[in-house]
Amino acid sequence: MHTDNRPLSPHLQIYKLGWTGIPSIMNRITGAAITVGSLLVVYWLIALASGPEAYATAQGFFGNILVKIALFGFTWALIYHTLAGIRHLFWDFGVGIHVPSVVKLAKVTIVGSVILTVLVWILAYA
């Protein structure tokens, strides 16, 4: 019995990404980025548990400007994914699932995540 000739649903490349598709794919990308970025948190904890020399090495590593930029990106990904995740939880209960509110929430999520990320870094260094 041939099963490889059945009709397929339209695939990723077919759709025009808008205020629904872009935040959705961003949620996946930030989720994967947090998974990779969690290595930084694990490294920091292991260094702290290992002793003062290891922690000094870690502080040198986290002082590097490229690592700082990565940490800023990690903070934004964490905040965006959290806000976008809350949105998904509302949708799971059928709240705010119509396009106008989806678009409005998408904009709030993107702008809000950037503002909160900058706020976290300002407060951390103030």
Next chain:
Amino acid sequence: MSLRSPLRRAKGLGSAKTGTSTWVAERVTAIALIPLVVWFLVGLIVHAGADFNEARAWIASPVNAVLLVLLLGTMFHHAALGMQVIYEDYIHSEGLKMVSIYLTKFVAYLLAAASIFAVLKIAFGG
């Protein structure tokens, strides 16, 4: 009556009947992570730039140690589930998909165990 083709049934492919519990686990861990991530970000703001002893004291306090263990365990579980969904959607080779899913699970639980051990070592003053 089964809607699966005879070939599919013979190969044992198709629903594993655990999709719903996986879907629910992804959401329950998401809900648990919301307060934990907020607590973690506030902690980072307060303790940014902490020296060795300050950082140890922060992690070692019982409330912080317990919340951090919960955050790490829940986050890596959520990460493994989320990465699995990404692989299932975009990897079409059955073998590569399985290897990616289980390799990610191994690494996620290794990182969870290592980072939780680091927190406990700090908390118990080792």
